Amino acid sequence: MDWTFLATQATVNGLIVGLLYLLMAVGFTLVFGVMRMVNFAHGEFYMLGAFGAYFLVSGAQLPFMAAVAITFAGALAGGALLEWGVLKPFRRDELNGMIATIGLAMILQNLALMFFGPDPLSMPPVAEGVTRLGKAVVPTARLYVVVFACAVLALLYGFLRFSRPGRALRAVVEDMEIAAIQGIRSRLYYPLGFGLGAGLAAVAGALMAPLFSVSPFVGGAPLLKAFIVVILGGLGSIPGAAVAAMLLGLVESYASLLLAGSTADMLIFAIVMAMLVLRPKGLLGRGEA
Amino acid sequence: MKIPHIVLLSSVLAAGGGAQAQDTLTLGALVTLSGAGAAWGQGMKNAAEIAADQVNKAGGLDVGGRKYQVKVVAYDDKYQANEAVTVANRLVFEDKVKYIIGPVGSAPVLAIQPITEKNRVIVMTLGFTAKALSEDKPYTFRPNVTTAEVSQPQIDWLVRTQGIKKVGALFPNDETGQQIAQDLEAAYKKAGAKLPVKEFFERDRVDFVPLLTRMLARGIDAIELDGNSPATAGMIVKQARELGYAGKIVRTGGPATQEIVNVAGKAATQGMFVHTPIDPELPSTKAYMDLYAARYKHSMNGFSPAFYDGANLLFEAMRRAGTVDDTEKVRAELERISGFEGALGRLGWTGKAMYGIDHQLDAPFYVAEVQDGKEVIRARCTVEGCR
């Protein structure tokens, strides 16, 4: 067993998967930051994003990037509408809001099941073949997705840091009351925040559709990963999520190298519980205990 | 103030089931219609409906001088043991059903057997677990061959003709995966090869790169896909090829070639050796596939013909027993059927050595090689061996 090869390969895998987890989690942590709501329907927006990409690419023969952009726009609008229509009454009610998103998740998944059927669909891969990074072997398709993912994250960073609505959103994430005093109308930023969260989940789904299969049930795993990343990183903290996502990707990659598959999963849940108890704020979060 | 739901419910159910002109024989379908096992459950339900339609069009099932219209009642057990128990209760006590097609999963069949065996309800299950068939479970039959039957002959053939030495395999962490892992390890050892790398994973996992990386580093020359749901098997093939794995890929059980090709694509599956219970060229199988394609637009799952034969075997047993009510007699007749010409070819029962009871259907099966996304039969097999 060539340990150096394995180690480099595991590191590369870990970083790539870590980035994918970050993309899954960033929308989730934004929604919590803006609305202090744990969005159980996050995984279903990921699933709808995957279907969006599938139909736009395989059905409407659109180029992949266009499909991703359209899927994002659709999910942004859809998410904002859903927040305004369904979740508005629960804006300041964390617990009932969370339960409401459980209901929303059930509706979305089963609507998809009705229209798209249970069988998994497959998208043509974005790219063929394998590229070598030093010793490590990386499927080219994954590299493309990683590049797109970085682009999306950079765009998000730019939006939050430089654009006016972006800064306003960050203010709302920072502190709801103060933001309101400065005249930032929460009526506008709740739908925008939730819509952006849904859009980011859909983009993650669309980007990863060619890597994995597309079916109404793909939402479960990303929601679980987003939970873990956001808890470790600190609810509402995007930099925290970034650090936590990378750590999770690496820990999972190394753990599955050394331990049996399911023991690795158990290890991660144990870490999550320990973190929640010892440091509920998470690595960089400032959510209160 | 509280709506007496139970009263409302029982009145609704009791009202159904009025006697038609002819008598009605109800066939229960306790299958998975949602979640991972939906593809197999759907195939089994459709097989029962096709068999029922054929009999009804021919004027009804002629048993003991009476004609029966066969009705199929299907419920979804969501691939969960508790749900399967509730569905079994509903079929046996509410719909008064004496014959059940299904369930799909191993845990569900183990969960419902206390009810079906005690009430002498004949069950045609797909459940892969060896515990499904035993001497003290006289009313449970299995019309599909499982890893226990097919793996040894196929693996012997593969090791002999393809020179496979070190095999790696990924299994879901559920009852089917654990059962198949044991069967395959024994089969490969007996065939002179080895299954040194076995990895178990959470059932809804999608990213296999870490597990594959570790497996490939162990220098395996073949990957075994048996035990995985069709979509998962497809992703394993796709990601293995993406990691530059050029070795052989085999799937010695669980027909899913069409789904695997859909997910992994033609190039990745080129040269893959797969188990298939059906030889599309066989006239009887082709006839069933045409019937299926005419009635249902989605692709037919490989297990469907086995349950079409299962339903017809049941009807044949009823004709010989001359009764639909006395399942004791129907069971005895069913066990005695041999050399039955079904969609899968010449059928008989086996399993005494393995399970202590001859309730495992011995149907022919084949090893096919995937060429350009299509199965090309390479070897014909029975429990004794493959040529």
Added chain:
Amino acid sequence: MTTLALAARPGGRVGPLGMAGLVLLAALAALPWFSGAFVQHLAVLVCLNAVMVSGLALVARCGQLSLGHAAFVAIGAYASVLAARHWGLSFLPAMLLGALASALVALLLGWAILRLRGVYFVLVTFAFGELLRLALLDGAALTGGANGIAGIGAAQVFGFAFDTRERFYGLALAAALLSLWMLHALFRRPLGHAMDALADNPALAESTGLNVHRIQLLAFVAGCALAAAAGALQSRYIGYVSPESFNTSVSIGFIIMLVIGGRRSVWGPLVGAMVLTPLPELFRGAVQTQHIFYGAALIVILRFLPDGLASLPRRARQLWSRDAA
């Protein structure tokens, strides 16, 4: 509503409306003995669900929501089955052992996590639920892994075997009524009022001397023990346990029953179980529509009837008295 205002306590004597309700309930409870086996099967599930959701209600009444409640049902089921199988314990001691094991786990876990509030507590119970399910899957030597444990014998108490459906329904009904009475008794007593107080305003409760952490821990341990007892009963009824029957979607099912039934009334768990256990049978053919209906019903109830269906009689009485006044 606390009952002990200076005015005479309304709970003391049962009004005419209350009496009619009790008679209706008694008739409904007796009905399964006169109907088909499938209705009896549903009735047993209703009673078992009611006990499990009562456990969850106890935790919710203190202001915390558990998303890992099914894990404690699993501890009860597995502990009692393994105790019976390996140590030859009869049903009652095995069930008590199951409840004790669950209580112990709840004590250790609760002591650490009950400092957390709101969504943090929910997320940690979610993580614990997944962790336990994976442990059950992995511990194949002891728990039978994914194959679970089959052939669990019927419950026997002092030689009387609850092996027929009618008899087991009696046992399940007794368990449901006992848990209903326990909740009713608790929330008329000071300890129950203290729980309500610390749900409404934990800071104020603490500052008037109520040790919020200890009272929540007590409720959490009791609720999980109740769930475990019901889990032991269920394992004896179905005769089979496997990790899949205790996953997160089952915990979500309990929350839905509690929310739709009513979180603030002792009747909530029973009403929730009665409405939502038989409901899937009406949709058994089309599972998707059932889940869509569940999701929609959950949101509508949360929005327009936060205290659930169990609060309907009280609301009706208020409307009636307001019109009459």
Added chain:
Amino acid sequence: MSAPLLQVEGLSRSFGGLAALRGLSFEVREGEIVGLIGPNGAGKTTAFNVISGTLPPTGGRVRFAGHDIAGGPPSKAVARGLVRTFQSATSYPEETVAGNVYRGLLSRILGTVPRGLAGREDGGLPASGVQAEMLRILDLTDLRAWRDAPAGGLAYGLQKRLGIAVALAAHPRMLLLDEPAAGLNHEECNELGRLLRRLRDEEGLTLLLVEHHMALVMALCQRIVVLVQGEKIAQGAPDAVRANPAVIEAYLGAPDYAHA
């Protein structure tokens, strides 16, 4: 001079780099009313929260009636007889006024948990005892008229008084009052003064008052502790404190006020 009931010794508390409290020490003797004053951000509320047990200190000790209560949960301090009120008039909004007072009594009724489960509705206190105690507290704070009104609907002044009533229900020996006069109009403020004096004289309670309302503090307190930037800069009788140049300079500032 009665023995000190509350002893605060070298109390300090910092949040990250910011030292909110630096080595605060003072005493409160049985039956005394002491005021704790200081400009905004002087650390009054931090001191209040640390003494009442809501916030653990980073240094120093708090002894009440001979027992060390720093860092423990507030309920531990209450068991010893040290009860706090809240600046924002917090209550159980859906409960009636009587219900709020009843919930204040619960910790006494419960005592040890088993008694809380005891068959009798009243647990520790006999049924009549609970009724009587509630009536007494309602009369003391003359809230009896609003007995069955929901607490959430009360006027702000009444809510503040209910806060004190609920604290009294916990049977304190000493009451920590967090800006009780905040938001009260002139008339309500005088009533508050009379109430607090009655609590000391008739009930024998000891009071520690954190307050901005100078007139009330000067009129009511026997001794005053002045806190600035987390440190005690002065302590003593109201007149001495008022004339103390350091206090004037650091806190009162406006010279004309000094002569009022």
